[in-house]
Every structure is written in structure tokens, then in C-alpha cells.
Amino acid sequence: GQNIDQPTEMTATEGAIVQINCTYQTSGFNGLFWYQQHAGEAPTFLSYNVLDGLEEKGRFSSFLSRSKGYSYLLLKELQMKDSASYLCAVRGQGTGANNLFFGTGTRLTVIP
Amino acid sequence: DTGVSQDPRHKITKRGQNVTFRCDPISEHNRLYWYRQTLGQGPEFLTYFQNEAQLEKSRLLSDRFSAERPKGSFSTLEIQRTEQGDSAMYLCASSSKAGGSEAFFGQGTRLTVV
Numbered sequence: 303g304q305n306i307d308q309p310t311e312m313t314a315t316e317g318a319i320v321q322i323n324c325t326y327q328t329s330g331f332n333g334l335f336w337y338q339q340h341a342g343e344a345p346t347f348l349s350y351n352v353l354d355g356l357e358e359k360g361r362f363s364s365f366l367s368r369s370k371g372y373s374y375l376l377l378k379e380l381q382m383k384d385s386a387s388y389l390c391a392v393r394g395q396g397t398g399a400n401n402l403f404f405g406t407g408t409r410l411t412v413i414p
Numbered sequence: 415d416t417g418v419s420q421d422p423r424h425k426i427t428k429r430g431q432n433v434t435f436r437c438d439p440i441s442e443h444n445r446l447y448w449y450r451q452t453l454g455q456g457p458e459f460l461t462y463f464q465n466e467a468q469l470e471k472s473r474l475l476s477d478r479f480s481a482e483r484p485k486g487s488f489s490t491l492e493i494q495r496t497e498q499g500d501s502a503m504y505l506c507a508s509s510s511k512a513g514g515s516e517a518f519f520g521q522g523t524r525l526t527v528v
Contacts, residue, residue, distance in 0.1 A: 306456075335516060344418075344505065344519035345457065389456050401447060401470060402517065404456030 306405035322375045324390030337389040418520035434492045435523045439508030449505040
């Protein structure tokens with residue numbers, strides 16, 4: 303089966319740094335994705351990790367440890383527009399290789 | 415606009431009626447996915463097409479649900495004899511390959527069954 307855990311809600315201050323954690327237990331692993339979703343809108347792609355380590359893209363970075371089944375999304379220099387849900391998703395292998403299994407999402411609120 | 419488009423954006427229907435949603439993927443993408451999302455949850459996988467072939471179906475996709483992609487371009491998702499539990503956002507996504515390529519999502523169709 304697939305199990306993806308992430309905190310339900312987080313609050314952080316504008317200009318600060320926030321780390322959103324994701325742990326996963328899946329029957330296979332073929333990559334981990336982070337998506338951002340504003341209320342009422344479609345998820346938009348943020349990052350992809352398939353090998354261990356840190357991927358940096360502007361204010362956003364994502365880290366993966368396959369041995370620990372763990373990833374985090376790091377958001378720097380927070381802006382009010384970063385208030386959104388952040389979805390961790392894992393691509394499986396075999397019959398699960400063609401779809402993404404999503405966590406419930408972490409709703410981030412950025413306060414002034 | 416070259417993104418994934420879905421139609422309609424909103425649908426209200428009475429319980430027991432049939433509904434059909436359409437998804438137009440990004441034109442060069444041969445992979446197409448349908449997901450369902452309820453409030454406060456992440457998207458749940460429903461089904462996957464590679465070109466016109468439906469290669470995977472979730473157990474969530476009961477026999478009241480059917481999806482097609484007849485010419486390997488647009489796709490339709492039909493729900494027969496709708497139930498209140500079918501109320502959700504139905505998301506379509508497309509990608510160019512199954513490996514590291516990210517999936518691009520449409521804006522979704524919000525279904526309300528009354």
C-alpha cells in the first residue's frame with residue numbers, strides 16, 4: 303500500500319524560512335514531487351527528486367532521503383502569496399509507475 | 415492558452431443523473447490522468463491513459479465511472495447514476511513521459527450532487 307504523511311497545517315511569518323516535511327511508505331519508489339495548490343486552483347509543479355540530496359530552485363528547495371523515506375520542502379524569504387497547500391506526491395513502480403500518490407497536503411499560512 | 419483545459423468548471427446535478435466531463439491535455443503530451451480531490455485532501459488517482467489506451471484504473475473507479483480517450487487527444491470522464499458521495503473536484507493532468515516529467519494539472523471540474 304501507499305502511505306504519505308505530512309503536517310496538516312503550518313504558520314510562518316513573512317520573510318522567514320519554513321520547512322515542510324513529508325514521510326512516505328510505498329510499495330515502490332520512482333520519484334517524489336512537490337506541488338503548490340492555492341485554494342480553488344489546480345496544483346502547480348514545484349520540484350522533483352529521484353536521487354538523494356537537495357534540489358534548489360530559487361526560493362524553493364527540496365530534499366530527499368530514500369533510505370529514510372523522507373523529504374522536505376524548504377521555502378525561503380516567505381511572501382504572503384506563498385500561503386497555499388503544499389502537496390507531497392510519490393510516483394510508484396510497477397503498476398504504480400504511471401500515477402502519483404498524494405499526501406493530504408500541508409496548508410501553509412504566511413502572516414505579516 | 416496551451417495548458418490543460420477542463421470543461422465545465424462547475425457542475426450541479428441531481429442525484430441519479432449522469433454527468434460527463436471533458437479534458438483537453440497539452441497537445442504534445444501523450445499521457446493523461448484523472449484525479450478526484452475532496453476538501454482538505456490530496457488528489458486521489460482514478461485512471462491513466464497512454465495515448466488512447468487506458469492502462470491503469472484505481473479501485474476507486476467503480477462501475478459507475480467510465481473514462482475514454484478515443485483519439486489519444488481529449489478525454490472524457492462519465493459518472494452514471496450520480497451519488498452525493500461523488501461530489502468532489504475532478505482534476506485532469508497530462509505529462510510527456512512517465513519518468514521524471516511532471517504532470518500539469520487543469521483547473522478541474524467541481525461537481526456538486528444534490
